[in-house]
Every structure is written in C-alpha cells, then in structure tokens.
Amino acid sequence: MNNNELALIDSKELSLVEQNSLNANQLALILKKTPVQYVKQRPAKGGGTWDYVTGGYVKKCLNLMFGWDWDFEIIDEKIMHDEVIVKGKLTCRSNGKTIVKMQFGNKDLIYKTETRNDENGKPITEIKYGKEQPKKFKSETALSIGNDLKAAATDCLKKCAAEIGIASDIYNKEDFREIKVALETDVEDLFKAFKAEFELKKELIPAHDFKEIESCVELDFDAKKLKTYKRYFSYLKTL
C-alpha cells in the first residue's frame, strides 16, 4: 500500500463532533485520495517536482460537496517583487451551517519579451534549436496582469479548499499519512480471519506446510506482516 493511500475508517470515526457541518458523504469525499488523473506535476522552484491539482477539480469537489452553495471572494490583492498576491475567502454552506476559510494565493508575473541591439545597432542573437536567432530579453512590461491575477486567485481558492480538506493528500501529504494509523485494524481483522480459517482447516493442511502456518498463527500479531497473512489466508481458502 502506498504511503499516502487512503485508510479505511469506521463510520463511527467519521466525525468526532455530534452535529458536524459535513455529513458522511461529504466527509468521504474529503478523505478520498485525489484521483490520479487530476494530480499534475510542475518543476518546483529550487529543484524537484511539485504536485498540484487543477482549479477545475477543486471547483468540481466544492460543487459536489456543497451543491453549488459556495462563494469565493478576493479580499485583497497586491503586486510586489514581480509577484501577484491575493487574499481570498471561501464560504461554503452545509446543513444550515457556514464554513469560512481564508488564505493567500500567488503567481509570478510574466513579462513580455523583447529583442535588443548591440553597440553597433545589430540585433543580439543566440543559437537556439541549432540556428541563430534574435535573443529574447525580459522587458519591463507585464504580459497580462489580468491573467496573472486570475492564476493567483485560482491558487488562493485551492489553498482555501485545502483548508477544508479537499486534495489534502496532495497539499498536506504528511498529515494525510496520519490517517493511515487506522489501517492497522484492517490487518488485525485479517489476522483474526486467518487464525479462524486455520482452526477450521488445520486437518487439511499438508504436513510440509503445517509447521510454517502454525508458527505464523502462534506468533503475536504484527501489522507489518500484512502480505504474509494475506498469502496464508488465500492459501487456506483454497484447501
């Protein structure tokens, strides 16, 4: 099982407060692992890669969870140090309650490019794709501040939605793993089923296999032995 794969949790564990703003279906959607087709990657600043989900996926989740009953508002915006920064507020209504989350979003400004001439008035060139062409320099005019603001707003919406828990396996990987603790109960259930199957079938086990299986049953439960329990349980089932 993958490290950040979704753990199965009991319906009783779904909510620890009596009157939750979210019902079981809404919680299930939040706790579900983000489908791989919606997870994208981009190179991260400073090297490596960075996982992200599209704005479309986040909006789809919000629509499904809150029945289109949500708003997103930009509270503030700033352009500084070649970056667009927006502050946004996500408001979702559910079961007569309102959930509000605020966060920041950002986007690097993209500037138009321009060609330049050298001291002799000739265009400065570079070899690109095997041929000489005019070298492009970053100008001081932004390409489209509107587009950059839109991108920053989408980023902000994703951050707010992540505060609710949408795509938390992508944006809060470490926290998402915490849910996995519940998985141990599954392995324990499997171990119990394996033990029961052993008691039922022990007369049918060939001598050369008996000792191995018996010693596994007799040893204390060990959550790391999931594959061994699975293997022996399937084997016993075939007898």
Next chain:
Amino acid sequence: MENILFNASSAGALMTEKKGSEFTEVNKLRIKELITERDTGLNKNGNKVKWEGTLKSSELEYLEKKRDATPELSDTAKKYVKRVWLKYEKGIVKNIKSKFLDKGLFQEEESISLLTEVEKIAYSKNEERKENDFFTGECDIFKDFGNKKIVIDTKTSWDAETFINAKPSLDNDTQGVVYMELWDCDEFHLKFCLVDTPEHLIQREKDLEKWKYFSGDMSDAELDLFEKQMQPIYDQIERNLTYSNNEKIKREECIKTFIYYRDKNKYEKLVSKAKLARDYYKTLTLNTKL
C-alpha cells in the same frame, strides 16, 4: 581481515576461468584418444594411424600441461576479489541502488505470494543467514518436504520483456551450489517471477518520460494539451508494468523455474577457487599493481 567469507549471491565470478585455461570434457576425451593412438596405433574408429612425424605428440603434451596446471584466478575473479576487498577493508560499495533492485526489494513478498498461489504450497520468506568456512548467504525460501529439502531463490523481473528473456547466469548457478551446501539441500530452484511494479516506481517511469518533453515555458493551456498527449504514454507505461489486471496474462505464466541438483564436485571446485581468492585478497593494497 582473517578468512573472509564470500557471499553466495556474487561468488559466481570465482568460477569464471582464465581465457583458454579451462580444461574441458572435450579436452579430457581428446587426451584419451591421443594416448590410445600413441600406444596402439589405432584411432577411435579402429583404423590404423601414424604417430611419428605428426603434431599429435605436441598436442598431447599441451593438453596434459593444461590438465595439470595449477588453478589460477581469472581476471573477472580478481576484479571480484578486489571489490570484496574494497568493501571489507575500505567500506566502498558500488551499485547499491537501481530501479531493478528496488523492484526486487519491494516486491519480494509479492513474488513469494505468487509462488504460493500458483504452486499451492505455503512458502515463507527465510530470514536466517547461514555461513560455513568459506561462504555466507541468505536464501529466499527454504522448504522441507520431508523426503527432500529445497532452497528457492526468487528473481523479480523488472518487466515482461526482461522476464521472457530471463535465463540463469553463472552467478545464479554458483548461488545454488552454495545454498544447497549451507542448507544441506538436494535441490535449488531458481524462480523468475513477474509481479506488479510498485506504484512509486511506475510513477517514476512516467515522470522520466514526462521530463523528456516538458518545457517550463508552456502556458497553462499548453500544459493541459501536453498532459492530454502524454496520457496514452502514461497508460502504456502502466500496462507495461502491471500484470495482475491483464486478462491476457495467466498467473501460471508469471513464473519461470530452473532446477539445479546438488553436485559435490562443483562445490569442491568452488572451494578451491575460494582458497585462491583468499590468498589473492591478502596480497591486495589500495595502490596494488597486480
């Protein structure tokens, strides 16, 4: 270090022969033929043949010299001993990580489960390391059937192509010789297994493919189009490395077995090579000129 132990999984290099120095079965037969010709004047078909004035006496002399020559380590064996020396004496180990090793490591239990499922025998991972005077090793599976004992080594193939082409190497052969000795077994089964690749390794393959064509200059629209174009490639990578959900692949087809039987002569030959290797080991220094 006093009397180093050679690892079963890599001792195959010791069994390689110096180019042209190997005394083969063909050589053995030829000596017999030549001695008969010299002593009786008859060849293997019973026809009269000449001895004097031919090159047969020098051929016999050459073959006898080859037979009686003191065993030597091949260049490959020497390189192996140097590698062992660097590991034990200087702590230097090469090739410690690769995607192939990773898959083998992550999916070892999966391969054992495949064997249990297909062969309907409850196998479990051996966790005991054994050693004798010359060798050390940890076999994957030891199974005592009462009337015979076997050791199994599972090799998890990287993909279907490596699996279909998988065949035993001298390393595997020697590994079997050592395991049968260490576990006092009659048979060694080498089993190549084709099991699913872990998700993180599949993702890595997809990423490698992606970064071949990705450009940081792409706009969001271009990036979306790029992802759409890449999707069939990702799907194919997934298909190439996942087999449990492929209806065209039967589980029985995913195991390839080679069986070896215990051969005392082979083990004795290996021990004689190990002794030579130990002598050579003692002569090594980092700036060795040998």
